[in-house]
Amino acid sequence: MTExxxxxxxxxxxxxxxxxxxxxxxxxxxxxxxGADDDAIFSDITASLGRDAVAVRRALRQLDExxxxxxADLPGSAREEAARRLREAHPxxxxxxxxxxxxxxxxxxxxxxxxxxxxxxxxxxxFEVGDGxxxxxxxxxxxxxxxxxxx
Amino acid sequence: xxxxxDVLVVGAGASGAAVAWSLAGTRMRILCLEQGDWVKPGDYPxxxxxxxxxxxxxxxxxxxxxxxxxxxxxxxxxxxxxVANFNxxxxxxxLYAGHFPRLxxxxxxxxxxxxxxxDWPIDYATLxxxxxxxxxxxxxxxxxxxxxYPPKPAVxxxxxxxxxxxxLGSAMNRLGWHWWPADAxxxxxxxxxxxxxxxxxxxxxxxxQGAKASVDLTYWPEALRQRVQLRTHARVHRIETNADGMATxxxxxxxxGREHFQGAEVVIVACNGIGTPRLLLHSASxxxxxxxxxxxxxxxxxxxxxxxSLVRGxxxxxxxxxxGPHIVAWSQQFYETDARxxxxxxxxxxxxxxxxxxxxxxSAMGWGRVPWGxxxxxxxxxxxxxxAGMFAICEDLPEAHNTVTLDAExxxxxxxxxPRINYTLSDNSRRMLDYSVARATEILREAGATDxxxxxxxxxxxxxxxxxxxMGNDPGTSVVNAWGRSHDVRNLFIVDGSVFIxxxxxxxxxxxxxxxxxxxxxxxxxxxxxxx
Numbered sequence: 001m002t003e004x005x006x007x008x009x010x011x012x013x014x015x016x017x018x019x020x021x022x023x024x025x026x027x028x029x030x031x032x033x034x035g036a037d038d039d040a041i042f043s044d045i046t047a048s049l050g051r052d053a054v055a056v057r058r059a060l061r062q063l064d065e066x067x068x069x070x071x072a073d074l075p076g077s078a079r080e081e082a083a084r085r086l087r088e089a090h091p092x093x094x095x096x097x098x099x100x101x102x103x104x105x106x107x108x109x110x111x112x113x114x115x116x117x118x119x120x121x122x123x124x125x126x127f128e129v130g131d132g133x134x135x136x137x138x139x140x141x142x143x144x145x146x147x148x149x150x151x
Numbered sequence: 152x153x154x155x156x157d158v159l160v161v162g163a164g165a166s167g168a169a170v171a172w173s174l175a176g177t178r179m180r181i182l183c184l185e186q187g188d189w190v191k192p193g194d195y196p197x198x199x200x201x202x203x204x205x206x207x208x209x210x211x212x213x214x215x216x217x218x219x220x221x222x223x224x225x226x227x228x229x230x231x232x233x234v235a236n237f238n239x240x241x242x243x244x245x246l247y248a249g250h251f252p253r254l255x256x257x258x259x260x261x262x263x264x265x266x267x268x269x270d271w272p273i274d275y276a277t278l279x280x281x282x283x284x285x286x287x288x289x290x291x292x293x294x295x296x297x298x299x300y301p302p303k304p305a306v307x308x309x310x311x312x313x314x315x316x317x318x319l320g321s322a323m324n325r326l327g328w329h330w331w332p333a334d335a336x337x338x339x340x341x342x343x344x345x346x347x348x349x350x351x352x353x354x355x356x357x358x359x360q361g362a363k364a365s366v367d368l369t370y371w372p373e374a375l376r377q378r379v380q381l382r383t384h385a386r387v388h389r390i391e392t393n394a395d396g397m398a399t400x401x402x403x404x405x406x407x408g409r410e411h412f413q414g415a416e417v418v419i420v421a422c423n424g425i426g427t428p429r430l431l432l433h434s435a436s437x438x439x440x441x442x443x444x445x446x447x448x449x450x451x452x453x454x455x456x457x458x459x460s461l462v463r464g465x466x467x468x469x470x471x472x473x474x475g476p477h478i479v480a481w482s483q484q485f486y487e488t489d490a491r492x493x494x495x496x497x498x499x500x501x502x503x504x505x506x507x508x509x510x511x512x513x514s515a516m517g518w519g520r521v522p523w524g525x526x527x528x529x530x531x532x533x534x535x536x537x538x539a540g541m542f543a544i545c546e547d548l549p550e551a552h553n554t555v556t557l558d559a560e561x562x563x564x565x566x567x568x569x570p571r572i573n574y575t576l577s578d579n580s581r582r583m584l585d586y587s588v589a590r591a592t593e594i595l596r597e598a599g600a601t602d603x604x605x606x607x608x609x610x611x612x613x614x615x616x617x618x619x620x621x622m623g624n625d626p627g628t629s630v631v632n633a634w635g636r637s638h639d640v641r642n643l644f645i646v647d648g649s650v651f652i653x654x655x656x657x658x659x660x661x662x663x664x665x666x667x668x669x670x671x672x673x674x675x676x677x678x679x680x681x682x683x
Contacts, residue, residue: 028528048201050208051216083523098516103204106508115508115535122197123359126349127474132312136320137294137331145298146329148487150256150275151263 007053009046015072016060018042021101023079033114036105044104055096062086062093155414156180156380159401160421161387161430163187164242165660166646166667167421168370169285173671175377177678184385184403184413187221187239189367195357202353203509210356212246213611214238220406221384223563223570225425227613230574232456234425234613240383241367243423243614244660248355249336249363250478250501251291252657253282253665256301257487261653265488265495268548271652272624272633273669275301281665281672286334288373289364289664290342293334299483308339310348313471315504315539316479322598328484333501335478336364336660344372350475352507385411388567390418390434390443390643397682398443398643404565417674417681419635419644421667424454424616427649428555429570431620444620444637444645449630451556453549453618454572455654458580460607462591463540464600465520465533472505472536479504482541485590486656494582496546498656500591505538518604540595542609543587545580546656549618576608584608615659620649635670641682646670 009017018037027035034041049056063071066089067082074082087094105111109119158174160167163185171183192198196205207216212235214222221238237246256275261268279301286293286306293305309332312320316332323330337354338345348362361368375381384406391399391412400414420427428451434443442450482500485492506514511534515521521530553574561569584607592603623629626638631650637643646667648659655662674681 024523025527026525031528031532033528048204051211051218080524087523095513095517098513099207102512102516103201103207103509106512107200107203112508115532117508119200121199121202122351122353122473123195124349126351126360129311129313129350129471129475132314132316132320134294134312136312136317136324139324139327140298140329140331141296143298143327143329146483147255147299147301148257148264150260 007049009057012070012072013057013060014046016063016070017046017056019072019079020063020083020097021045023083024098024101025105031114033111034108036101041105041108044108045100048104049100052096052100055093056100059086059090059093059097062090153411153413155400155416156182157415158182158417158419159184159413159415160419161401162242162421162423162426162647163240163371163381164421164423165244165366166663167242168366168374169288169664169667170419170421170646170671171379172288172370172374172377173668174674175374175379177675182380182382182413182415184387184401185240185381185383186386188383189240190245190357192359192361195359197351197353197356197359202356203507206356210246212236212355212614220564223567224561226558226561226569226571230572231576231610232458232574232608232613233611234572234616235611236423236425236616240371240381241365244365245357245367246355247614247660248478249476250481250658251289251334251336251661252481252499253300253303254655254657254662255486258653258655261496267495268653269623272622278662278665278669281668282661284668285661285664289336289369290338290345291334291364292337292339294332297331299329299331299486307342310335310337310339310476310479312479313475313504314469315471316502318466318470318598319502319539319594320480322594323482326594326597328482330480330482330502333478333481335476337476338362338364348476352473352475352477354476386565386567387430388433388565390430392436392438392443392640396438396640398640408565417642417644419646421647424619424648425555425570425572427645427647428619429557432557433567439639444630444639444643446639447627447630449621449628451554451619452551453621454553454555454574455547455549455615455617455651456574456613457547457615457654457656458545458576458584458607459609459612460543460545460584460587460591460605461540461609462543462588462595462603462605463538464595464598465602466537466539466598466600469536470505470539473507475504477503485587492586494579494586496548496583496656498543498545498583498587500541500543502541503539505536508535511535511538520602520604541591543584543591544656544658545583545587547580547654548577549621549653550577555619615648615654617648617651617654617659620645621652622650623652634673635666644670644674
């Protein structure tokens with residue numbers, strides 16, 4: 001544990017967070033999607049903790065306390081139970097874990113393609129949005145002004 | 152460097168930019184001091200693959216979360232609604248959604264019409280020409296003919312309705328309720344050097360295209376061309392006064408922490424409804440022991456936020472998702488008081504499109520719609536690109552116990568006391584929020600949503616910082632007069648949202664800027680006897 005660099009996890013914390021990632025978003029063969037514990041994605045997760053690092057580490061400690069053992073050493077069912085109890089008893093800590101995992105998972109090229117997105121940032125190409133049907137406003141016009149006059 | 156100037160503006164956000172530009176034509180020496188820096192278009196998150204992540208990091212709306220060099224901390228444990236802002240050239244306009252409604256004529260006569268709060272000392276007609284000028288300066292996209300407003304021109308074509316607008320608008324038609332394309336601070340075609348909107352869909356983390364009308368792209372280039380000076384990294388912490396009770400200038404810290412005095416004949420404060428009372432209270436002296444301009448005791452009181460509710464529906468069909476500006480259309484069906492609803496005043500619905508995959512997952516997991524584990528992927532596919540909804544912007548009535556004060560312990564990087572927020576949600580606001588959730592749920596069900604989720608009040612939605620240096624004709628019950636001049640210090644003006652008497656139920660930027668232009672115009676008209 002390095003208090004001077006709170007975003008850097010120690011080995012035990014990395015194992016625990018990887019186990020959390022695998023539990024939260026497992027791989028999906030049907031859609032060809034990796035799990036959140038995939039090497040590239042997990043590397044991105046640990047490098048991107050940033051402002052959430054302190055909360056993530058606190059969440060991992062809380063998971064250990066709830067489980068009565070190191071989270072990563074638990075069998076699958078016990079991990080699920082500890083995670084469920086964390087979500088119920090400590091929603092902000094669970095939310096920190098969710099944020100840490102999903103913001104890296106859903107920017108992975110393979111994941112973005114699998115959910116129908118191009119793996120690119122919005123700028124500079126932008127996106128297309130249809131103009132829509134302006135005639136839908138005709139009934140609104142027909143009802144006339146609704147603003148309230150004031151003295 | 153620090154020769155005295157004629158006019159000193161503190162803050163380069165929405166109102167500071169407008170007032171500086173308007174006064175530029177007078178040939179007075181005008182200087183604006185801004186604690187932040189310029190943000191380059193290439194710095195915005197939508198340039199990179201981490202575009203969603205950075206909305207929670209260096210472009211977070213919460214200054215406490217963002218914690219950048221220009222930010223000051225805010226002690227807000229005493230408030231269920233947390234402050235959102237941005238400190239830099241452009242201020243909050245860099246991160247706003249660009250929703251750009253005006254107040255209504257009725258908003259200026261709340262006491263007369265509904266027997267609550269107070270009437271404003273000005274009215275809609277006073278501001279109407281400044282709203283119109285501001286719409287042209289900002290380049291506002293709109294569709295003329297909205298039945299919820301007196302007639303007003305449209306500067307640019309409206310935003311695309313997209314599939315989201317069609318689905319929600321059709322539902323509103325079946326219910327017989329008002330809706331209309333939202334006035335939006337977006338260049339829907341090229342306008343005054345700004346590129347047109349290309350639907351990046353990430354407006355509230357800054358527009359890499361430069362299509363969103365943030366004032367670093369609208370007013371400031373025009374003001375700088377007219378030789379207004381803008382000094383960045385200048386954190387003003389005191390307004391100084393002389394034995395006559397007049398402001399003599401300000402003291403500020405530069406980027407290296409060195410303290411400077413900048414003299415001025417006129418000081419205009421444009422620091423928003425939190426920063427302005429903080430500065431005035433921190434300017435207390437032997438002459439002004441309660442804080443500057445505070446003989447009424449109202450500096451920092453009557454803080455209004457606009458409590459927000461968020462209601463989102465999940466649909467079977469794909470909608471616009473992350474494509475296009477978040478804002479689409481609005482409804483002001485529930486804007487005016489109807490006693491049958493159990494509360495006074497009302498709200499605007501701001502209809503919104505969907506979100507990117509990261510925010511879709513985070514919000515849906517938070518609401519329990521996407522689980523951890525084996526069911527994650529199927530559940531995610533049921534919500535991604537299939538969400539739409541609305542925010543209700545509820546009128547927040549002024550209450551003296553909602554305050555901005557100086558915190559006794561928390562300080563910023565220069566040792567200046569942080570603002571402390573104490574705010575409670577009124578029973579009227581709670582009832583209005585509940586009503587807004589109920590009607591929004593009805594709308595979304597009518598539109599075909601198979602699942603609806605809601606949250607009220609939204610905690611991280613304190614965008615609108617209003618009322619903490621209110622205007623009025625009576626020095627005993629207000630801080631500034633009807634044209635923004637301090638009752639106590641005759642060469643001190645305030646032009647930001649602090650001067651609001653009531654909040655209305657709309658986003659305030661259009662009104663903040665219209666007031667700034669109104670104040671600037673009055674200054675110009677009264678130059679010969681400005682301090683009388």
